[in-house]
Amino acid sequence: MKLYRASLLLALTAVACKDTQSSLAHTPNRVAFLTEPSNAVANSAIPGTIEIGIVDNTGTVRTDATSAVTITIGANPGGATLSGTTTVNAVNGIAAFSDLTLDQAGTGYTLVATSPNLKPDTSTAFNVSP
DSSP states (O other): OHHHHHHHHHHHHHHHHHHHHHHHHTSOOEEEESSOOOOEETTSBOSSOEEEEEEOTTSOBOTTOOOEEEEEESSOTTOOOEESOOEEEOBTTEEEEOOOEESSOEEEEOEEEEOTTSBOEEOOOEEEEO
């Protein structure tokens, strides 16, 4: 009887560990640029919509995530100011930014996306013409 109980306990412990590891793999842990910014003109909206996903360890967008995502300037070669809606709540795990502008020309700007308790992400470089 003791051997049966010990075997059952070991089996239940193994299942619990697997479930915990699986849950951790699907816990949101970072933000990621799904749509990168493209070249822009100073004082005009960056073309298109920049989409930031809230993703888990497997790189899957967590469609249940609704956290606020904020975009700031990373590399700032022209000393620009970022304007527009810079904080958006994710919908179905994606935060969409469509009205961001930079007021100074420069080559090699980057944007940084952040969300509380998640790893940030930096965009690819883009240029802003006068």
